[in-house]
Amino acid sequence: MTFSLGKILPLSLPLLAPFAALAQAADERFDLGGHEVLLRATEDFTSAVIMGGETLHEDAQVLLDPVLDLAGTPVLSGLSGAGGNACSAAPFVLALKNGQPELDGPVETCTYLERSIEGDALVYSNTPLPGVPSEVWRWTVAGGWSQEDGQEFQPLAGETWADSAVLAGKHPIEALGFAPVYAIFKQGMSPVDFAAYTNALAEMGSGDLGALGYQGEACWQVDCEGVWARLWIDPATKTAVAIWQAAEDDAPRFFPEAAETWPAWIQDAAQSVLAFD
Secondary structure, eight states, X not given: OOOOTTTTTTTTOTTSTTHHHHTTOOOEEEEETTEEEEEEEOTTXXXXXXXXXXXXXXXXXXXXXXXXXXXXXXXEEEEEEOOSSSSOOEEEEEEEETTEEEEEOOOXXXXXXXXXXETTEEEEEOOOBTTBOOOEEEEETTTEEEEEOOOOOXXXXXXXXXXXXXXXXXXXXXXXXXXXXXXXXXXXXXXXHHHHHHHHHTSEEEEEEOSSOEEEEEEOTTSTTTSEEEEEEETTTTEEEEEEEOTTOSSOEEESXXXXXXXXXXXXXXXXXXXXX
């Protein structure tokens, strides 16, 4: 099972929104070192990258960025994907080397990545979240694609319970990163439980801050009944509660295990979840 920020953060990021317009759009044209590259919506409702009459790449959804010059080489970068919420579109590069087009990618990822330019390199990366290190891909003219080690999540320094208003509208994996809550789980959960919980919590989901506190939920869309997680946060009592079920679990698991210590509204909400489950 993979977890992708393209699926969660925020779940409907305008990552693929422009693709729908391509079905009705005229060709997009790019000058790659004096060679015309077309991005064309096909009759099969795909998008094709065409140069010199030859289709170099085709997928359900393709976006191209403006042409860049990297280390003296004309480069087109873009995103390509099958659509839907299962996977985010993956980056690829079309470079003109010795007068010939070379397509590199798309890379193998389901993660929503953002592009930056570092010297003569294209870098695609995302923000680390609790239990989910960042993913980093680097492309250079000389070396092509390479995947680099990502960064581990670090909570915001100085964040306290007085800052709980920031939980409004947060996906639950983001809410888990709220510094006081993150400390509760990291210090109280076993590494195995923390990994299982964050794996589920990083899936498709949503959450918000209400009058009593924060409630969030997420599940693996391939098996939403078998892999899921809930998070409740009560700023008034400085309490955080988790319920989750991983693929290997026969029954839901809890943290903290002493349910009688949970705030009453969380106990009621948890009972509703378990009754439905």
